[in-house]
Amino acid sequence: MSYPTHLIRRNGHYHYKIKVPVDLQQYFPCTFINRSLKTTDLQEAKTILVGMEYRIYRAFTLLRTGMLSDDMAKKVVSDIVPVREKEVVAKGLLLSGVIKQYVFEKEAQWTPKTRMEMAGVFKVVLDVLGNVDVKSLNRQALLDMRSTLMKLPSNMYKRYPGLTVGQLLEKSNITPMSIKSVNKYMKGIGAVLRYCAKECLIVVNYADGLKIMEKSKPDQERSIYDNADMKRIFDNLPRKEKYPERYWIPLIGSYSGMRLNEICQLYIEDIQQIEGVWCFNINGEKDKRLKNQTSERIIPIHPKLIELGLIEYWQVVKESGVPRLWMELTWMDVNGYSNNFGKWYQRFNRVYVTSDPKKVFHSFRHVVTDTLKQAGVQDSIIAELVGHSQGTHSMTMSRYGKRYQPKVLLEAMGYLEYGIEISPM
Incomplete structure (x- = not known):
């Protein structure tokens, strides 16, 4: 939505903001006049704006006459820049004050x-x-x-x-x-x-x-799990009914490349059949969070997960009437639903898998992308599976092409075979 010149919206409230003309800045303690209109209603803000503009441009005209004494000029400025605002501007030149202003401007987007x-x-x-x-x-x-x-x-x-x-x-x-x-x-x-x-x-x-x-290159920031690591993971996954997520979430990461929070925040309706293929629908609905726009995608559920009983588990949870796949995981401000599971996995990883600090849950994404890459799968298919941007190719595809069909993605996922026997839960 476009607003009239000098009208801005911050955290739902409307403000008037105008730059002080260069020839008049000697009279002002700030380079911008920023006044709250004390309303959240756009039409009311536009009405108040008219009177505000009249007062400020009248002040500019008076100051430009050159006929005002110093005291008169200060009075004119005080009428449009209250003392309190002058104090805020003066304090704002200190680093702490500027940081406070910057955070105020940006935090609504964070x-x-x-x-x-x-x-x-x-x-x-x-x-x-x-x-x-x-x-x-x-x-x-x-x-x-x-x-x-x-x-x-x-x-x-x-x-x-x-x-x-x-x-x-x-x-x-x-x-x-x-x-x-x-x-x-x-x-x-x-x-x-x-x-x-x-x-x-x-x-x-x-x-x-x-x-x-x-x-170091970006792909060296985290290490990839090798085959021995993967065997230790699969062999030591806990199989306790009370904590099903501790069994399933690492397996889903291994056979999909999904991010940890994408798996932890799955709702019942996020598992669905599309064109006869069981899929994960990764989206930002409800209280779910996605890293970026390309993270929103639909990817097939690997046959190994179905063989191990994921769909049966999903059906039992669905029939129980609960909304999410992992009800033991609770939502937290900082990391969404992945907070507690992430801490558990970190301990599990160090005790049963590896002492390498670069090998973490995110290493599953490296395993998936590297396995598919070495099998000769197209970069665009890999990018769609793991929710990566495809650069200029992505722009072309978004304008002229559709997403890959689940059957095409499922065929590519067939290369995710680790040759390791996995016991069911």
């Missing part, structure tokens, strides 16, 4: 998990830089910040509670955080300074271009 992660990022940023005036953050200050981060440990608040940044830098026996973590914090301060530049609080965002190139 998931609870992202909000928690960003709070952690900005805590580190403030501890390293201090609560400085954002105008003082030149290139050298940000290079120094990056150098400091490269000497600090990961998860420093958990591992070294009570120690300051200065005290941590004096310790000689700490392992520095990864380049990926350093880049995460640099990205955070870069986003805040980009916001400041957009709001004309600063002239240049000196954080641009400070990302460190990582030597």
